[in-house]
Amino acid sequence: MTGFWRALVKPLPGSVPTPFYLFSLVPIRKALAELDRHFSHRPVRHWLSCKTQPLPPLLNWWQRQGRGIEVVSEFELLAALREGFEPEQILINGPAKHRWLPRQARAGLSVNFDSLHEIRALAPLAKKCGWRCGVRLQTREEWDPETPGCPTQFGHTAAEVVEGVKQLRRAQARLETVHFHLRTNVASAAVYERALRHAATICQAAKFAPKFVDLGGGFPPPHVLTRAGRGVDERFVLAAMTRVVDRARQWFPGAQEIWMENGRWLSARSGVLVIQVLDVKDRPRMRSLICDGGRTLNALVSTWEEHQILPIPARRGPSTLTTINGPTCMAFDQLARRLLPRGVRAGDHLLWLDAGAYHLPLETRFSHGHAAVLWHDGRKVRRVREAESFEDWWGNWR
Numbered sequence: 001m002t003g004f005w006r007a008l009v010k011p012l013p014g015s016v017p018t019p020f021y022l023f024s025l026v027p028i029r030k031a032l033a034e035l036d037r038h039f040s041h042r043p044v045r046h047w048l049s050c051k052t053q054p055l056p057p058l059l060n061w062w063q064r065q066g067r068g069i070e071v072v073s074e075f076e077l078l079a080a081l082r083e084g085f086e087p088e089q090i091l092i093n094g095p096a097k098h099r100w101l102p103r104q105a106r107a108g109l110s111v112n113f114d115s116l117h118e119i120r121a122l123a124p125l126a127k128k129c130g131w132r133c134g135v136r137l138q139t140r141e142e143w144d145p146e147t148p149g150c151p152t153q154f155g156h157t158a159a160e161v162v163e164g165v166k167q168l169r170r171a172q173a174r175l176e177t178v179h180f181h182l183r184t185n186v187a188s189a190a191v192y193e194r195a196l197r198h199a200a201t202i203c204q205a206a207k208f209a210p211k212f213v214d215l216g217g218g219f220p221p222p223h224v225l226t227r228a229g230r231g232v233d234e235r236f237v238l239a240a241m242t243r244v245v246d247r248a249r250q251w252f253p254g255a256q257e258i259w260m261e262n263g264r265w266l267s268a269r270s271g272v273l274v275i276q277v278l279d280v281k282d283r284p285r286m287r288s289l290i291c292d293g294g295r296t297l298n299a300l301v302s303t304w305e306e307h308q309i310l311p312i313p314a315r316r317g318p319s320t321l322t323t324i325n326g327p328t329c330m331a332f333d334q335l336a337r338r339l340l341p342r343g344v345r346a347g348d349h350l351l352w353l354d355a356g357a358y359h360l361p362l363e364t365r366f367s368h369g370h371a372a373v374l375w376h377d378g379r380k381v382r383r384v385r386e387a388e389s390f391e392d393w394w395g396n397w398r
Helices: 002-009 025-038 056-064 074-082 116-129 158-170 189-205 238-251 263-270 390-394
Strands: 020-024 044-046 069-071 090-092 110-113 132-137 174-181 212-216 257-260 271-283 286-291 309-312 319-325 334-341 349-352 372-376 381-385
Touching: 002 020, 002 271, 002 309, 002 349, 020 025, 025 044, 025 056, 025 238, 025 263, 025 372, 056 069, 056 074, 069 074, 074 090, 110 116, 110 174, 116 158, 132 158, 132 189, 132 212, 158 174, 158 189, 174 189, 189 212, 189 238, 238 257, 263 271, 286 334, 309 334
Parallel strands: 020 372, 044 257, 069 090, 090 110, 110 132, 132 174, 174 212, 212 257, 286 319
Antiparallel strands: 020 271, 271 286, 271 349, 309 349, 319 334, 372 381
């Protein structure tokens, strides 16, 4: 896809102020076609993870395909409704929904409850609105990535599932779904298989036969590396997931559909961040490029991931160890450190690839405004968000 992105970006600098994001529908179509091809003839439904890429033209396109969206907050639910999704097309996950969901209650939503407190608070509303309800489990495969010995804060324990199922049944809610969320960049299909086996055991103990099994968590995208230089998808095989789905239908014999929410796998490849080199500093054993975008403002995921970087124009000649720095007054603001051609100079542009997942929602305003956003619908590129002005940044204070 490097030629694809070079061709799209090459005419833009000069007409669009950097930094800017450019997102394209073309890679998403290809990724979705790959999912559909692998899971064809299986009862699998793919939901769009709104939190991964909350981009209005993407949501609008997805809705026009007749597909559903997964949301985890009040703002995301309102965005989905604004872009034309019917309540029956919306799946609600996330914690502490009892704080905001009563304000936005719609008949026909799908809602997975994260705790017993949520169930007690929302079960009467669930019955009144006819929600398709689910319980969110905490499987043995869920742990804090920063402290692997500790569990995450999400979902019900096995004992809580038993109690939650009882409460929902007493409330005469429409209980149909079991859900778990493994995290992003799930290493292999085997992780899903272990989680599904555990979920099946928990459901048996709760005497609950779900109609829908929701496999939360994201497949790892291609081309992205860990900071140690290994592919995040080096152990993941999509064909192996089809076999896991087939086995899951045996462990959940009453299940009518398997649901997936692969935001990062779908969208990571769909965008690039375009920045300009403003200054060059040669230091002993290191060359620093000072750019108008970077980690602190635009690419927080560079803290734990390495992405391919393309200079425009392409520069040749000897390479040297180079740090790509953003414009903020923080030593943390390092987009990457790697070998780059020594010919890269002030005025050149750099493309940070695979910027489609979590870049917009994690974007900051550290002494700068938000970047411009461009959208390529497969035919033409248009600007869908202007770069934030000073008045946008400062003028909303009272």
